[in-house]
Amino acid sequence: MLLTPEEIKQQTRQLWHTCFPNDSEDFLDLYFEDRYTDQRNVTIRKNAKVVAATQVLPFKFHFAGHFIPVGYVSGLCTAPKQRGKGYATQALKEAHRKMYDEGALISFLIPGDEHLRKFYESEDHGAYYTATHRLAIDVTPDGTIKSKSNPNLKIDIQAEYEWGRDLWTYYNTFGGRHPYEIKLDEDAFFAAIQTHDLNDGLVIVARRRGKIVGFCLAIREGKPLKSGKRSAKTFQGCIRFLLTTDEQIMQQLQARAFQLLDVKEMVMVGGCPARGFKGAEPYAMARIINVEKFLTFIGRLYPGLQLHVGIQNDHDIPENNGFYQLIDGRLHITDQKPDSITTPGGLAAVFLAAQPVLMPMLLDD
Numbered sequence: 001m002l003l004t005p006e007e008i009k010q011q012t013r014q015l016w017h018t019c020f021p022n023d024s025e026d027f028l029d030l031y032f033e034d035r036y037t038d039q040r041n042v043t044i045r046k047n048a049k050v051v052a053a054t055q056v057l058p059f060k061f062h063f064a065g066h067f068i069p070v071g072y073v074s075g076l077c078t079a080p081k082q083r084g085k086g087y088a089t090q091a092l093k094e095a096h097r098k099m100y101d102e103g104a105l106i107s108f109l110i111p112g113d114e115h116l117r118k119f120y121e122s123e124d125h126g127a128y129y130t131a132t133h134r135l136a137i138d139v140t141p142d143g144t145i146k147s148k149s150n151p152n153l154k155i156d157i158q159a160e161y162e163w164g165r166d167l168w169t170y171y172n173t174f175g176g177r178h179p180y181e182i183k184l185d186e187d188a189f190f191a192a193i194q195t196h197d198l199n200d201g202l203v204i205v206a207r208r209r210g211k212i213v214g215f216c217l218a219i220r221e222g223k224p225l226k227s228g229k230r231s232a233k234t235f236q237g238c239i240r241f242l243l244t245t246d247e248q249i250m251q252q253l254q255a256r257a258f259q260l261l262d263v264k265e266m267v268m269v270g271g272c273p274a275r276g277f278k279g280a281e282p283y284a285m286a287r288i289i290n291v292e293k294f295l296t297f298i299g300r301l302y303p304g305l306q307l308h309v310g311i312q313n314d315h316d317i318p319e320n321n322g323f324y325q326l327i328d329g330r331l332h333i334t335d336q337k338p339d340s341i342t343t344p345g346g347l348a349a350v351f352l353a354a355q356p357v358l359m360p361m362l363l364d365d
Helices: 003-018 025-035 087-101 115-119 165-174 186-198 246-260 291-301 346-350
Strands: 041-046 051-063 068-077 107-110 135-137 156-159 180-183 202-208 211-227 230-246 265-273 285-288 307-310 322-327 329-335
Touching: 003 025, 003 041, 003 246, 025 186, 025 265, 051 087, 051 165, 068 087, 068 165, 068 265, 068 291, 068 346, 087 107, 087 307, 087 329, 115 285, 135 246, 156 246, 165 186, 165 211, 165 230, 186 202, 186 211, 186 307, 230 246, 291 322, 291 329, 291 346, 307 346, 322 346
Parallel strands: 068 107, 230 265
Antiparallel strands: 041 051, 051 068, 051 180, 107 285, 135 265, 156 202, 202 211, 211 230, 307 322, 322 329
């Protein structure tokens, strides 16, 4: 029995609801109307039933001043009664092949817990590597709401609950410019804003004479505190994303977030390298999808880089397995075995683990 695209969509949605019961119906409405498409969905079906599914979301990644195509693995899930049969492995394999055929260079994903992180590290599941870390930095409530260029000109900073295209235009103009950062398209941007709102977060916008000069996404989070035998619950604020070109406005947005969230403690979350930062937590994982194209890009980007590396055990994209040499910016595929042998995830880590990679406003945050 063949399933129609609408039947596949509804079964995929029901499977998501079963596997991720904490996600609200409002979120599912948003995701399956604004982010899901038939072309992005990868399913494993048995007897006209979707038993495993994932979505491959395309993004641009700003890599050292250049945008490259990447994919993001979202919502991988298997029906509870069908687990242990290799269906998730098969769905991931098809997702990786899909990205390869569509020209993506890197695949990213965010594991839900450390058990899943180990799952994705396996060569049977893509040989991913934890290539990005995040650090929560304490924020102090200082800053006066004045213009840097004109101290007598006040900046209006308020929480806004309706978002026009001027917010997207500001992000599209100034966002995604960090040397290693995911850049959202318009649909993904507004889906992220709406998801943040569904979770009772605030979209705080700074305007000068009505024109946007910065904004941030802030949310109040529960933080349990214990005092003797009694436990109490207070709250801290978290700024999940902040964008402005003015350092003073950044401070003013932070100060306004304290006021609007009515908290005494605030942290701001950002990317950081894997080493050298106390309190850094593992975040997104990555693997190279097309090794030849990726290393060709690296050769053009760093023509002085000399590299001899081997890729092995890529079960999903065996074309990647082999020995590669970068010499004077040109890539050579060779029979000479190098001293360094790694996996597609290990190669991603070589170029990303030491960088403060930013992956803002993704729906798995």
